[in-house]
Amino acid sequence: MxxxxxxxxxxxxxxxxxxxxxxxxxxxxxxxxxxxxxxxxxxxxxxxxxxxxxxxxxxxxxxxxxxxxxxxxxxxxxxxxxxxxxxxxxxxxxxxxxxxxxxxxxxxxxxxxxxxxxxxxxxxxxxxxxxxxxxxxxxxxxxxxxxxxxxxxxxxxxxxxxxxxxxxxxxxxxxxxxxxxxxxxxxxxVGDRLLEALWREALWLIKDDICDVETLDDVIRYSFGLRWAQMGLFQTYRIAGGEAGMRHFLAQFGPCLQWPWTKLTDVVDLDETLVEKIGAQSDAQAAGLSIRELERIRDENLVGIVQALKAGNGGEGWGAGRLLADFERRLQAKAEPAIAIDVEAPLALVETRVSPAWIDYNGHMTEHRYLQVFGDATDALLRLIGVDLAYVEGGHSYYTVETHLRHLGEAKLGETLRATCQILASDDKRLHLFHRLFAGPDGREIATAEHMLLHVDTHAGRATPAPAELLSRLAPLAGAHARLPAPPAAGRAVGQKRAPLAATA
CATH class of the missing domain: 3.40.50.720 (NAD(P)-binding Rossmann-like Domain)
Incomplete structure (x- = not known):
């Protein structure tokens, strides 16, 4: 590497x-x-x-x-x-x-x-x-x-x-x-100049008993803190100016700068009484959580925010999310070529972890994230046979036209996930896949997904035979997988009684 x-x-x-x-x-x-x-x-x-x-x-x-x-x-x-x-x-x-x-x-x-x-x-x-x-x-x-x-x-x-x-x-x-x-x-x-101004005003608000530290933090995190996570100060205020933009905002709110709202020119005396007041309120706000526990909560929240920003702007990413997407592309580009794959078994092409952004109101991985991991497994197989970004930009790809997904178990925050892919059948236009998803160190099976894909001409908007070069890469995999036992769940209908689970792979 x-x-x-x-x-x-x-x-x-x-x-x-x-x-x-x-x-x-x-x-x-x-x-x-x-x-x-x-x-x-x-x-x-x-x-x-x-x-x-x-x-x-x-x-x-x-x-x-x-x-x-x-x-x-x-x-x-x-x-x-x-x-x-x-x-x-x-x-x-x-x-x-x-x-x-x-x-x-x-x-x-x-x-x-x-x-x-x-x-x-x-x-x-x-x-x-x-x-x-x-x-x-x-x-x-x-x-x-x-x-x-x-x-x-x-x-x-x-x-x-x-x-x-x-x-x-x-x-x-x-x-x-x-x-x-x-x-x-x-x-x-620059950054600390801005933070110091906010910090100074915040100390006055606590000293003057306008609010306590938890109320002040709530004002930040439930309002402009959310906006600042994806847009800075000036771009946020540009939007606040409406269709007329920043000039209208400055004309409307500029006079407020002359009003005696702020104490920024005064320095609060951080005497022992105020230090103890802030310390006691901060202890109450922490509710017994240690610094390391608070750090982990902070990290999970930041990860969720950055991942949400990565999905923004039509999938192009925004702010810190776009930075992460660019970083990941460089990681992929610098990765060593894949090691030799055992074609005599379902292909283990994806390993990931359950992210904070994937957790639902039940505390488990939400249902559409199962499909996302299975989609990643399909993409990994397609890259393996040559359907990479350049191929797609050239006007051809595989589109998923039918999916059957079974939810067999739950996945929790931070658990390792491993997805395998078995090729059930293929011809010059179709690709029939069966995925299995395993979670945790015990490798328990938590989901399966069966997909039918068609090779398409994206410009013409219709199915078309895949080129011989691509099919030549697919053939050895499909031939090896044809000798594997068919998964018991392949071809199931929705609502069909569940067969006993196969041993984990």
Whole structure:
């Protein structure tokens, strides 16, 4: 398997919430990572973050990830960065500490290694002071959880070379992240400037007893938070302007900026009383859930949102969903050719997991997702015989014209699913398939599906014989499968009494 990224070795200095997220993001892109963090619990913390990240990726995408990179903890900073192509610094947000750590990295890392800082507010020019190679330092400010949220603000300092910014963006894009280049360096950059304004106003609302923390969070998550998940501030307000667009919105609501609504110019005093007030309300809101439990809930919610966005815009994807779709296409393109397939048994062509977006009100995988997995199995078979994207774009494809699906069992969140495909019959126009779906480590059979497909000329809109080249790829599979026992459920009618289940395959 080739690497997703132009780099194959990264070093992470600091393994806390943000550093651990970077470690997971690099590892899951197939990049080897060395880590230095003097915290006595660093390995445990990183291990827990990585476990959450792997669980989230299993729910996020079915695309073939590269083999996970190798993780190694080092006894010294110099050892960690000695062979790195990208060094990510994620130590606490103190200028003196960051300068000291960055100077050590600068002295020990290879001269051409990229040097990113996870700072959320310090200007890169201030961080470059005293470095021997300031041209390779830049801010790479991510958002938590780094392994799921794709945005990274890339900010160069006065001495940062343009080539450094370009290289950093290339690496981030390759591992599924969205590197946005901020044109000028300012404290807190763009994202945190916006968040700080909202945070400051929120503190006043709590201090003045306008609402409690749960009410404030509800106002966000049930309203504009949902809008922001798929459109930013300005595009949302463009729509709010109606057919006249943004200009009408500004004309209508611009005068409100002069009204004395906000306390943004005043800084709330975070005294002990207010800290305790917010802390107690936050404890009540958590209702006993641990931080790790809240992280898993957050990850599942984010996965569901991103997958919904991937299906948006007529299937083209939107926002973070389009980014995921593009990332998956690159994963598919870089995947190694399929290993030799055992044609003397039903073809095991699809393995996936039950995503949060697939769960219904009963807490199980909803019914149309069974058909989706079976459709993926059909697509995998078609790709195997040459019906790929280029073939479809050329004006021919197979269309499913009849389906019979049986639901035999339930699938729960996160369970592994495996679909097999048996060719029952074929000729120059028709393809008759039988799929079986198995779930969980015990491989219990939870569904079957029987499909009839026709080869079609998509331009003419009618069935047409498949070309000889395609049929020559299909023939060995169909011939081998003709020697297999016919599935007992093949040819069943709806409502027919169920036969005893066959042994799992």
């Amino acid at each position: 080739t690497h997703l990224s132009p780099i194959s070795r990264a070093a992470c200095i600091g393994g806390g919430v943000i550093g651990g997220g970077w470690i997971a993001r690099f590892l899951l892109a197939g990049i080897d990572v060395t880590v230095f963090d003097p915290h006595p619990e660093a390995q445990r913390i990183v291990g827990e973050v990585l476990a959450n990240a792997e669980r989230a990726y299993g729910l996020l995408t079915n695309a073939p990830l590269p083999p996970r990179g190798q993780l190694r903890f080092c006894a010294s900073l110099a050892e960690a960065v000695a062979d790195a192509e990208w060094v990510q610094e994620s130590v606490p947000e103190r200028l003196d500490l960051k300068r000291r750590v960055l100077a050590q990295i600068d002295a020990a890392a290879p001269p051409d290694a990229l040097l990113g800082s996870s700072t959320s507010g310090l200007k890169p020019s201030d961080l470059q002071e005293g470095l021997a190679h300031p041209e390779r330092l830049f801010v790479a400010h991510p958002y938590n959880p780094v392994y799921l949220l794709p945005l990274v603000e890339i900010v160069g300092g006065q001495a940062t070379a343009p080539a450094t910014i370009a290289r950093a963006k290339t690496v981030l894009d390759a591992i599924g992240m969205k590197g946005v280049v901020i044109a000028r360096e300012i404290e807190a950059f």
